[in-house]
Amino acid sequence: MERLTAEEFGYLTAGVVNQVTHFGAWLRTYGFQTGISETLTAMAAMTQLDIERMDQVCCAFRSIYSRTPAQWHMFPRLFERYFLHKEPRLEQRHRLQPEEGGGSDIVRREHAPWMQTVQGTLAGRHPEDGERYALRADGQVLQDVLQVTRSAVRALVAPPSRRAWMRGNERIDMRRTIRLAMRRAGEPMTLQWRTRRPDKPRVLLILDISGSMKPYAPFFTALAWSFTRVRVRTQIFLFSTRLLRVTALVSRHAVNGIPYDHLPGLKGGTRIGTALKELMDRHGGLLNRHTCVIIASDGFDAEPPLQLHSAMRDLAARVGRVVWINPLLAEPDYQPTASGMSAALPYVDAFVDVHDVASWRKAVSSGALHAPSNGDVHAAATGAVPAASTGALQAAGP
Amino acid sequence: MNGQVRQLQEALRSVHYVAEEGLATVLYLSQRLRRPLLLEGPAGVGKTALAKALAEVRSVNLIRLQCYEGLDASQALYDWDYPKQLLMARTAFTHGDVDQTALYSERFLIERPLLRALRERPAPVLLVDEVDRADEEFEAMLLEILSDFQITIPELGTFRAEEPPSVVLTSNRTRDLSDALRRRCLYFWVDYPSPEQEAAIISLHVPQMAPHLARQIARSVRRLRKLSLLKPPGLAESIDFARALCELGAQELDETVTRLTVGCLLKTQEDAALVQERGLNLIWNA
Secondary structure, three states, X not given: OOOOOHHHHHHOHHHHHHHHHHHHHHHHOOOOOOOHHHHHHHHHHHHHOOOOOHHHHHHHHHHHHOOOHHHHHHHHHHHHHHHOOOOOOXXXXXXXXXXXXXXXXXXXXXXXXXXXXXXXXXXXXXXXOOOOEEEOOOOOOHHHHHHHHHHHHHHHHOOXXXXXXXXXXXXXXXXXXXXXXXOOOOOOOOOOEOOOOOOOOEEEEEEEOOHHHHHHHHHHHHHHHHHHOOOOEEEEEEEOOOEEEOHHHHHHHOOOOEEHHHOOOOOOOOOHHHHHHHHHHHOXXXXXXXXXXXXXOOOOOOOOHHXXXXXXXXXXXXXXXXXXXXXXXXXXXXXXXXXXXXXXXXXXXXXXXXXXXXXXXXXXXXXOOOOOOOOOHHHHHHOOOOHHHHOOOOOOOO | OHHHHHHHHHHHHHOOOOOOHHHHHHHXXXXXXXXXXXXXXXXXXXXXXXXXXXXXXXOOXXXXXXXXXXXXXXXXXXXXXXXXXXXXXXXXXXXXXXXXXXXXXXXXXXXXXXXXXXHOOOOOEEEEEOHHHOOHHHHHHHHHHHHHOEXXXXXXXXXXXXXXXXXXXXXXXXXXOXXXXXXXXXXXXXXXXXXHHHHHHHHHHOOOOOHHHHHHXXXXXXXXXXXXXXXXXXXXXXXXXXXXXXXXXXXXXXXXXXXXXXXXXXXXXXXXXXXXXXXXXXXXXO
């Protein structure tokens, strides 16, 4: 196929048109949503630019065809490939970063456990082998997770029923009533009532990133990322031996990956109680009755159960809802009998299995995230797990 | 054409905005093609400042619409002055000559930023700031304005800009904007500047600062950005840091000065703790 060169610009107008038209179509194969309007804009841009300067043309085309940061960063290579015949080069291989805690690969392989998870057998593979990133969202499921999270948040922020508003002691808001009456020639046709502005819900997502949760890290990172892309006040925390707030980090880097050295102080082991206490001490302002705390952990805790018990008791008293998502719930023979899990369960409003998109969808549709309206009646009605009241456990997953 | 892009670059520089060639080219094109310019990028890289600089370069007004959740047409487009209308209607009623068309005339029209931007001459720069914070409904409402530069007021008719304003939209990507909006705009991803550029920007804003110190600040800020902080320092923080050093009369960066002024760069407790842990020499020894 004929390609555009700087010399041809001046002489082959039809050739230029042809090339630019085909360029738009070619970009579509790389996920760009280009149409006639982009092609026309590109033509118009060329009339305004020095077409001998391919860097300027590239710059102009980049602003016309790109619509997302990903496309923005990918575009120059595609432009070069199409117009300047530059084929993509192989990227230099990066040396894998050593994991925290030291130890050689050989030692690790000797201790490599057989791990059976709901996602398949990870035989002979240590979860830390060959990974550069502590957190990296599973790119395949991002959009699906985002869609489910959107519906979860919609339910979370849905206004309460009319009955909840009208309690019989309302007063007329004269200012708003008169202001509205102005539109109707001063006749107060509709009375405006003084209402309290509804408090917006807040979601705290607390992710366990200890070694035992490694197989699920890509999905939970995608889940955390999805909460940063929806309209709800979200804060994301990581914990293993301590607590770390990473909302902005996840929002910016979860898709590309967050390396270990960007998460200081998170060492091996799990201290859930200490992490929750740190949450209450340092971020107490985030905790109120409109807060929904979602803890994603398998419940394996290195501390005395009393620590977690008291932390959970205090946390449950301060927030509206505590949801514990445990990926192990879907395991056929799993029982939450670990000391940490048993200590936490009495204070958990919903205990659900979430380990992939399907189970996340199921948990959302079961109403696990909704704030309880009257006691835990909704949970009883929907089948989400009212762990605190009944002690019964039920997996939302298969 | 090169000359005009360079002229624009120079003009922006004269109002203390350093634009790389790519940004200047796209800005030039957005003016020539009359297309809105959508700027995305991390906070504090000069997206809003570009609109201000452009207004200053063109010597026209800057009309700013700050978006937020719940922003609606009556706050962004136009509204009617209902109290005045009511007063007028009652007065006219006592005289027995109520003219309904007069009640919906220019006299009672309250122009909000978007309508004002379309009607003002010379055409101003319209900055729709943080458009991602507005609701999707508002974004849909913007489409007519961005593509045709017109607003329809049912009682008065359609207002079309005789001279379209230069529109700059900024977004911090708290949510994805719709494709319809994106395709009406030219797009530019504004990234953090290179250390050389940043040093030039600091020198431009704080001329009394020694060049070697400006370069050192640029390098240390770049180091901080690599740490993936919760709130990485933007250009505004670099300039604040430089100003703070000048105010304290510091001739060079050392540990004491850095400890006293690190609050200009780091804005969360977590970030401060992280940098303390890594050592402040990360900043002063850059």
